[in-house]
Amino acid sequence: xxxxxxxxxxxxxxxxxxxxxxxxxxxxxxxxxxxxxxxxxxxxxxxxxxxxxxxxxxxxxxxxxxxxxxxxxxxxxxxxxxxxxxxxxxxxxxxxxxxxxxxxxxxxxxxxxxxxxxxxxxxxxxxxxxxxxxxxxxxxxxxxxxxxxxxxxxxxxxxxxxxxxxxxxxxxxxxxxxxxxxxxxxxxxxxxxxxxxxxxxxxxxxxxxxxxxxxxxxxxxxxxxxxxxxxxxxxxxxxxxxxxxxxxxxxxxxxxxxxxxxxxxxxxxxxxxxxxxxxxxxxxxxxxxxxxxxxxxxxxxxxxxxxxxxxxxxxxxxxxxxxxxxxxxxxxxxxxxxxxxxxxxxxxxxxxxxxxxxxxxxxxxxxxxxxxxxxxxxxxxxxxxxxxxxxxxxxxxxxxxxxxx
Amino acid sequence: xxxxxxxxxxxxxxxxxxxxxxxxxxxxxxxxxxxxxxxxxxxxxxxxxxxxxxxxxxxxxxxxxxxxxxxxxxxxxxxxxxxxxxxxxxxxxxxxxxxxxxxxxxxxxxxxxxxxxxxxxxxxxxxxxxxxxxxxxxxxxxxxxxxxxxxxxxxxxxxxxxxxxxxxxxxxxxxxxxxxxxxxxxxxxxxxxxxxxxxxxxxxxxxxxxx
Amino acid sequence: xxxxxxxxxxxxxxxxxxxxxxxxxxxxxxxxxxxxxxxxxxxxxxxxxxxxxxxxxxxxxxxxxxxxxxxxxxxxxxxxxxxxxxxxxxxxxxxxxxxxxxxxxxxxxxxxxxxxxxxxxxxxxxxxxxxxxxxxxxxxxxxxxxxxxxxxxxxxxxxxxxxxxxxxxxxxxxxxxxxxxxxxxxxxxxxxxxxxxxxxxxxxxxxxxxxxxxxxxxxxxxxxxxxxxxxxxxxxxxxxxxxxxxxxxxxxxxxxxxxxxxxxxxx
Numbered sequence: 001x002x003x004x005x006x007x008x009x010x011x012x013x014x015x016x017x018x019x020x021x022x023x024x025x026x027x028x029x030x031x032x033x034x035x036x037x038x039x040x041x042x043x044x045x046x047x048x049x050x051x052x053x054x055x056x057x058x059x060x061x062x063x064x065x066x067x068x069x070x071x072x073x074x075x076x077x078x079x080x081x082x083x084x085x086x087x088x089x090x091x092x093x094x095x096x097x098x099x100x101x102x103x104x105x106x107x108x109x110x111x112x113x114x115x116x117x118x119x120x121x122x123x124x125x126x127x128x129x130x131x132x133x134x135x136x137x138x139x140x141x142x143x144x145x146x147x148x149x150x151x152x153x154x155x156x157x158x159x160x161x162x163x164x165x166x167x168x169x170x171x172x173x174x175x176x177x178x179x180x181x182x183x184x185x186x187x188x189x190x191x192x193x194x195x196x197x198x199x200x201x202x203x204x205x206x207x208x209x210x211x212x213x214x215x216x217x218x219x220x221x222x223x224x225x226x227x228x229x230x231x232x233x234x235x236x237x238x239x240x241x242x243x244x245x246x247x248x249x250x251x252x253x254x255x256x257x258x259x260x261x262x263x264x265x266x267x268x269x270x271x272x273x274x275x276x277x278x279x280x281x282x283x284x285x286x287x288x289x290x291x292x293x294x295x296x297x298x299x300x301x302x303x304x305x306x307x308x309x310x311x312x313x314x315x316x317x318x319x320x321x322x323x324x325x326x327x328x329x330x331x332x333x334x335x336x337x338x339x340x341x342x343x344x345x346x347x348x349x350x351x352x353x354x355x356x357x358x359x360x361x362x363x364x365x366x367x368x369x370x371x372x373x374x375x376x377x378x379x380x381x382x383x384x385x386x387x388x389x390x391x392x393x394x395x396x397x398x399x400x401x402x403x404x405x
Numbered sequence: 406x407x408x409x410x411x412x413x414x415x416x417x418x419x420x421x422x423x424x425x426x427x428x429x430x431x432x433x434x435x436x437x438x439x440x441x442x443x444x445x446x447x448x449x450x451x452x453x454x455x456x457x458x459x460x461x462x463x464x465x466x467x468x469x470x471x472x473x474x475x476x477x478x479x480x481x482x483x484x485x486x487x488x489x490x491x492x493x494x495x496x497x498x499x500x501x502x503x504x505x506x507x508x509x510x511x512x513x514x515x516x517x518x519x520x521x522x523x524x525x526x527x528x529x530x531x532x533x534x535x536x537x538x539x540x541x542x543x544x545x546x547x548x549x550x551x552x553x554x555x556x557x558x559x560x561x562x563x564x565x566x567x568x569x570x571x572x573x574x575x576x577x578x579x580x581x582x583x584x585x586x587x588x589x590x591x592x593x594x595x596x597x598x599x600x601x602x603x604x605x606x607x608x609x610x611x612x613x614x615x616x
Numbered sequence: 617x618x619x620x621x622x623x624x625x626x627x628x629x630x631x632x633x634x635x636x637x638x639x640x641x642x643x644x645x646x647x648x649x650x651x652x653x654x655x656x657x658x659x660x661x662x663x664x665x666x667x668x669x670x671x672x673x674x675x676x677x678x679x680x681x682x683x684x685x686x687x688x689x690x691x692x693x694x695x696x697x698x699x700x701x702x703x704x705x706x707x708x709x710x711x712x713x714x715x716x717x718x719x720x721x722x723x724x725x726x727x728x729x730x731x732x733x734x735x736x737x738x739x740x741x742x743x744x745x746x747x748x749x750x751x752x753x754x755x756x757x758x759x760x761x762x763x764x765x766x767x768x769x770x771x772x773x774x775x776x777x778x779x780x781x782x783x784x785x786x787x788x789x790x791x792x793x794x795x796x797x798x799x800x801x802x803x804x805x806x807x808x809x810x811x812x813x814x815x816x817x818x819x820x821x822x823x824x825x826x827x828x829x830x831x832x833x834x835x836x837x838x839x840x841x842x843x844x845x846x847x848x849x850x851x852x853x854x855x856x857x858x859x860x861x862x863x864x865x866x867x868x869x870x871x872x873x874x875x876x877x878x879x880x881x882x883x
Contacts, residue, residue: 038504039431043463045503050419054435054503056463081437081461081501125465127501129435130418164686274504275428276414317877325881326651327874452619473722473851476715480852484834564852572855579730581844584865591858 004205012206016189021203027196028243031134033251035145035258039273041172042150046142049200052129053138054081055146059153061113061162062121072111072119074101078126078139089128092136095225096126096143099181099214103222106147107176114157122152122175133200136212140183145255149262150175179216180252181223184244186211188232195240197247213241215248410548411515411604415523415612423524427516430548431506434513436520437499444495454491456483458498460513463505474510475500481564481575482517487527496526507551510562510577511536515601522609531567532574533601535594536560539582545590547597558582563594567602571595626831633819640669640825645867647810647823648762650875652769654777654882662778666770669825670760675752675770677778681792682749684740692739692747696724698754698767705759705826720764723849724754724771727839731846732804734775742785746792750778761825762811764837772806773879807846808875809839810868814856822867836861838868842876 015022025031031049038044042057062073076096078089100106111120124146126139151172154165187199187207196203204210209228216222221241226232265271319325411429418424421437428434441454448455458479460471467475482498498520500513514534521528538549538557546553554560559580566572573591632639642648648669657663662677684691700717702710728734739748752774754767779798785791813824813832821828829835834853839846845865850856 038433039506040504043504052418054463054501058464077465079461079465081435081459081499123464125463127461127463129437129501130420132419273428273431273506274433275431276412276417276426276433317874317881319881323655323882324651324653325878327647327649327878469718469722470726472715472718476719477851480834482852484853566855568855571858573850573858573861574855575852576848576850578845578847578849579726581731581846584845584862587845587848588858 004202008202009206012202013189013192016194016206017192019192019194021196021200023200025198027194030198030247031200033141033254035141035255036274037145037149037258037262039271042146043274044142044145044149045274046138046145048134048138048141048198049132050130051132051134051138053078053135053142054127054129055142056125056127057146057150058123058125059120059150060123061118061164064112064116064119068108069116070112070119071108072106073121074106074108074124075121076100076124076126076143078128080131081127081129089135092139095136095183095212095223096139098225099140099183099223100143103179103181103214103216105177105179105181105216105222107178110176111152113155113162118157118162120152122147122150131201133202133204134185134198137183137185137198140181140214141251141255144180144182144252145258147175148177148180148255149259179218179220180255181214181216182248182251182255183212183214183223184247184251186213186240186244188228188236190231195236197243211237211240213244215241215245217249217252219245219249221245411601413516413519413604413608415519415608421524423520423522423526425516425519425523427512427519428504429508429512429515430550431504432508432512433504434509434516435501435503436513436516437501438496438517438520438524438526439499440496440524441491441494441526442497443493448495449493452489452492454486454488454494454496456486456488456496456498458482458500458517461499461501463502474513477510477575477577478513478517481514481532482521484574485518485528485530485532485566486521487529490527507554508536508548508562510534511548514562514564514575519605519608522605523612530572531602531605532564533567533598533605534562534564534575535597535601536562537590537594539580539586539590543586545586545593547593559586561587561590561594563591565595565598567605622831625827629815629828629831633815638821638828642823644819645822645863647871647874648825650769650878652773652878652882654773661780662774662776664770664773664777666766666773668762668766668769668823670758671763671766672757673754673763673766673770674757675754675767675774677750677752677774679778679780680749680751681741681746681783684744684747686744689744690740691736693749694728694734694736694739694752695749696728696752696754696771697721698724698756700756700759700763704756708759719851720767723764723847724767727768727807727846728771731807733772733807734801734803738802739780741783742787745787746783746785748780750775759826761827761829762823765809765811765823768807768809768839769875769879772803772808773882775801775803776879776883805841806872806876806879807839807841808868808872809837809847810864810871812836812838812864812867814854814860817855817857817860820860820863822871836864838864840865840868840872842869842872 012022021027034047036045045052045054064071078092078096080089113119124143126142128135151174153167153172154170156163185199187196187203188209188211190208199207209226212225214223317325317327414426416424417426417435418437421439423438424436426435444455456479458475460475460478462471478500498517500517502509511534514532518532536548538546538553539559540546540557549557559578559582562577563573564575566574629639636644638644650666650668652664652666654664656665657676660676661679663675665674698717698720700708700714702708708714741747752771754770756763778801780801782795782797784793784795811823813821813828814834814836815821815832821832824832834850834856836856837849
């Protein structure tokens with residue numbers, strides 16, 4: 001999956017030398033971005049071209065770090081779903097954590113409930129469903145959209161007790177974000193002086209350098225990450241950052257409008273949630289009707305079918321002592337031999353008080369020590385009981401006690 | 406009964422060998438199938454392929470209960486595939502929960518079947534899952550919503566195979582119930598699965614026309 | 617795993633089945649003998665050991681005091697955990713709990729909670745402040761098939777031996793006084809699991825051994841208290857026919873009665 005054939009590589013480089021992209025996009029053209037929100041807060045599916053990332057924000061009450069007792073915790077983790085686990089997302093995880101935590105976009109102090117005791121922990125879980133280039137950019141859009149969409153339950157601390165209100169009691173609160181950083185990725189073909197935005201999977205693999213710049217909606221730089229042996233000139237970097245800043249503003253606007261549409265839908269109760277879009281080319285739907293409620297007299301037919309096999313459970317219960325009982329089957333080969341005349345067929349006893357009880361119950365000559373015990377033994381292994389010979393009575397006069405060594 | 410019961414889109418995840426994005430009422434899952442590919446030597450069986458189902462919650466953490474659902478999905482999928490045709494390989498099925506409003510197990514199973522169909526891996530039979538709830542007054546509700554599940558006395562998820570005769574593949578139940586009501590539920594669910602199978606058929610037909 | 621070995625075993629067992637017999641001498645629907653012992657572990661608050669054939673399972677229950685959940689302040693906890701350590705079965709590797717242990721744990725918890733075998737309100741001492749936590753640890757000592765059946769019997773008989781002292785809780789001072797007035801727990805019902813192996817569409821084997829479980833195309837567990845069904849659990853595998861289900865339910869009900877007698881006789 002990660003390997004690219006030489007043909008593909010050469011073809012792409014050839015195209016790059018003529019400043020053409022394989023999918024016909026302009027060099028500064030983004031693919032189609034689509035943001036869908038689910039029924040729950042902080043749940044979104046971001047589609048960028050065919051790259052798909054699903055994000056879910058969750059929160060829990062958490063003990064704060066010692067070093068920052070009055071701050072909440074933000075945790076971002078991206079994982080691959082639906083790929084055969086060949087690609088590694090640790091780098092993406094690191095960059096996201098660095099850019100989003102480092103830029104302090106989430107007001108963590110507002111997430112404190114009781115200093116040094118209880119804070120909110122906000123967890124962003126990203127599932128990369130499909131990797132098709134610019135995974136990092138897509139992840140960052142999903143992270144931001146999910147964080148902006150998320151609402152956490154209202155809490156009131158009454159000094160000793162913390163009351164968490166459910167969504168029906170009090171409206172949940174949105175996270176307070178200081179600014180909205182979003183990552184823009186570039187792929188650079190150094191040889192041909194060709195810089196492209198939003199690289200596709202192939203471009204991502206073939207290019208010389210990868211440059212990811214994080215800008216917020218106020219055109220402020222939040223982070224830069226360069227991958228590859230970059231000898232980037234100052235002008236190039238400036239040019240890219242200017243471009244990234246413009247794009248960040250556009251992207252944040254897009255996310256904001258998507259959230260607004262979602263909230264409008266929620267208030268008018270016409271929310272659909274996540275579901276596949278059904279179009280002419282792809283996808284169909286099934287409507288279940290009530291008609292099959294009347295289908296099938298199958299049960300009646302089956303009831304008439306005779307049960308051929310006869311139950312042969314004729315186990316009887318044998319009570320051995322107060323605490324032990326066994327079931328005994330008459331036609332079983334491996335039945336427990338409780339009442340045979342032979343001395344060997346005794347139940348084996350492991351009893352914490354065995355030495356005492358055995359000396360009480362019989363003379364020393366009656367005690368048989370077993371040095372070897374196999375798991376194949378069908379007799380009860382742990383017990384606190386005495387077996388009598390012959391009759392089923394519980395009298396312990398002439399009983400043999402067997403002690404496991 | 407909800408108007409739009411199943412919605413599905415195949416080929417949703419381009420990188421995988423087969424995928425389905427399915428919503429059943431308000432519950433949505435995405436399933437991808439990768440394989441058959443060469444597994445680690447410890448998982449390699451010389452006479453058959455192995456099926457590996459991973460169930461992912463949207464928040465990332467998995468509970469013991471989810472592990473059981475994963476086990477049910479795994480053995481249901483494994484039985485449906487002709488694993489003997491793919492010796493020394495592994496087939497990975499990833500089920501990602503995206504939105505849960507009840508009937509999660511049934512949706513996951515239906516989505517896995519659609520994704521396996523999309524992947525083109527040989528199968529013995531198809532399978533379809535239907536959930537139903539029984540109310541206090543012994544009324545059977547097919548494909549109940551979250552509220553109905555919570556107020557029900559018993560809740561079943563039944564899986565049937567696509568063969569003509571009635572073949573129960575998987576049964577997962579909660580709550581107390583009598584044998585006769587179970588049989589009634591089986592009748593209803595079996596009838597409903599027929600509709601699901603015709604849906605599968607239409608789905609594949611459509612896929613073939615447009616590809 | 618090893619298809620040649622399985623093939624030989626299968627032919628061997630099939631020949632037996634044609635005679636309506638099984639390799640250990642049972643009939644097709646015969647259950648293995650069980651032996652049950654309660655109060656086997658003196659340090660636990662409740663305990664039992666069950667041996668069904670060669671399958672041996674021990675259950676110990678520890679009662680502790682704890683704080684209830686905020687959303688359900690008036691109920692205690694019943695936590696069941698099943699361990700299948702590597703000593704009980706050659707196919708289980710040491711280390712993290714195996715999938716089967718997790719599935720069994722989850723299944724037991726589900727049945728216990730959904731079917732209310734125990735009124736959890738009787739575990740409450742003071743609303744929102746103090747409840748009993750019953751942690752039931754079930755250990756499998758020897759894995760020879762139908763572990764689920766054994767787990768249920770072990771759990772129920774152990775629960776019946778649990779004696780809880782009366783506890784006085786002072787709301788003002790948070791003081792806890794234990795009064796030596798022990799009372800037994802009240803169980804609402806006794807669900808009994810019976811596992812059946814579906815060998816093919818002709819034969820159903822009751823209470824399969826480990827060897828038979830390997831050869832069976834699917835497993836089917838019926839949990840019942842002799843009257844109502846608590847669960848019909850079939851986790852995938854090959855199909856089962858309608859009349860086979862009916863037979864299984866019928867056998868399971870008879871079996872439940874036998875096991876009830878067994879549990880009652882030790883009290």
